[in-house]
Amino acid sequence: MISVAIVGGTGYTGVELIRLLSSHPKVSVDLLTSRSHAGTRADQIFPSLRGISDIVFSDLGDDTLNALQKCDVVFFATPHGVAMQQAEALTQAGVKVIDLAADFRLQSLVEFEQWYQQQHACPELLKSAVYGIPEVSRDKLRNANLVGNPGCYPTTAILGLKPIIEAQNAKNTRLIDERIIVDAKSGVSGAGRQAKLALNYAETSDNFEAYGVTGHRHLPEIEQGINILLESQFTQRVRFLPHLVPMIRGMYSSIHLELTDAGKAVDWQQAFEDSYADEVFLDVLPTGIYPDTRSVRASNRLRIAVYQNNDRAELTVLVVQDNLVKGAAGQAVQNMNVMLGFDETLGLNFAPIVP
Ligand SMILES: NC(=O)c1ccc[n+]([C@@H]2O[C@H](COP(=O)([O-])OP(=O)(O)OC[C@H]3O[C@@H](n4cnc5c(N)ncnc54)[C@H](OP(=O)(O)O)[C@@H]3O)[C@@H](O)[C@H]2O)c1
Structure with missing residues (x-):
């Protein structure tokens, strides 16, 4: 053992x-x-x-x-x-x-x-140190002795953007505009188990607020994650805005992108499905199905939906995860499994809890 x-x-x-x-x-x-x-x-x-x-x-x-x-x-x-x-x-x-x-x-x-x-x-x-998202850095993790387990928001943003950045690299053509907007919401457990006035039941329940509007520590981490993926000459700029929502667990990130003409020619649903076909913890939902946080509660799964509207040049990627599992402890166990050469799903292969 x-x-x-x-x-x-x-x-x-x-x-x-x-x-x-x-x-x-x-x-x-x-x-x-x-x-x-x-x-x-x-x-x-x-x-x-x-x-x-x-x-x-x-x-x-x-x-x-x-x-x-x-x-x-x-x-x-x-x-x-x-x-x-x-x-x-x-x-x-x-x-x-x-x-x-x-x-x-x-x-x-x-x-x-x-x-x-x-x-x-x-x-x-x-x-x-290896930045530990197995679906991004699996090969490096196999030889790693020290892992920086990612922040919860960056996990959703980086995995929600990876197929797009990689498609852009492969075509060596701009498929999305430079600007990326990550509009994200977290349950209150994201702030830990500390006794703080702002985290009191009366402050957080029946309430919905943005925070870190002028800058949040996860912004440089998201940018770093994108830069690790970028292999082309194209740069991307990120506007990241987190919110606190009155639920205990769960995270919902809506990623807004503008498509170029070359980007409109891509079938993004197919691109995401192909990109994550072999990833047991990443689920690309069928067209027209949009994720909710309850569908991943207490599990290491991250679910993604892609909405493409060529008339408006819009690409929207919706990502949900449990902040404490794929956003923290579950991903840490997944990283350990990769580092030790174990089956990646050990200790993690169970269904989300509903309701
Ligand atoms: N909550 C999330 O959703 C989430 C997601 C991703 C990443 N993270 C990160 O994961 C870490 C833990 O988060 P959490 O939410 O579990 O925090 P937490 O609920 O506030 O727990 C912190 C733990 O650290 C211990 N501790 C505090 N100061 C310490 C020190 N100087 N030396 C040794 N132990 C110390 C505390 O126990 P004692 O005081 O009894 O020693 C407590 O067990 C944080 O860095 C957080 O940013 C959290």
Whole structure:
């Protein structure tokens, strides 16, 4: 069995990792950290885990690193700035590290320090980190020791744009205008399990608001993701606007693009279907069917619909995922499976929950 540690087990992505990994046939979660609940059984905090896991939260203080070094894989389900303090020692000890925060997402140190307002503790390691969307970087992930698990919004935007950017590369002709608009909505669990006034029930329920209007940390990540895909001379500009909607889980990104004459000649439904035909977690819906967040709840699936209107030169791509699964913990487990050479679906092959 592969020995796994989760740092930050009391948060939403942490408990989601426990849920997913408890049905994984090849791993055992041997260490689960929490500073605030050390010594408490996880199923006392999360009764959903009763009968599933009897693990106890630990806070080993200065000995944490020693304990983590004994594991094969460490997931950091912590705020930004935590994983980078230990990633170097862990990777040197041969441990595979997957950070769900942003420490290893942006390849540019300047952008990291500008958007996250902190100095990077191990800038040299950034170069060897792989940005972990398996459907984009599967080959690199196979040899990776350190993975920056993507942000939830960027996963929807990058996977919603990939077939278009790749088609444009292949034709070496502009198929869409330079401007890309990503209008995205997230459920409240996207902000984590912290007690904050703005996340109170009375503030978030029966309400709908935009945030990050002047700039959001996921913008440079989306742009980086597009740049990784771009192999042509064409540049793209992104306008990204996130919203908070009164649901617990779920994310809905509407991507608006303007087609060029060459772009109108493409059958985009077919292009998306061909592009993702072999991807078990990516579902391109038939023409005329539009996705809803409930159709992916608690699952690692991401569903996409394509709407093409040549009269108006419009291409709209609608993408849904569960922010805590394909948007975080599920994708992290998928990355681990690729890194360890396992079947990518282990621990992840279950149907969404309806209603
Ligand atoms: N929520 C989402 O939908 C989502 C999606 C994609 C990515 N992410 C990213 O995933 C990470 C975790 O998100 P979350 O929503 O699970 O957060 P969360 O609910 O706020 O949980 C954070 C966890 O980290 C622990 N922690 C906090 N500071 C720590 C420190 N200095 N050292 C060690 N542990 C620490 C906390 O436990 P103790 O305080 O008890 O130690 C807690 O278990 C974040 O970086 C977030 O941006 C979240």
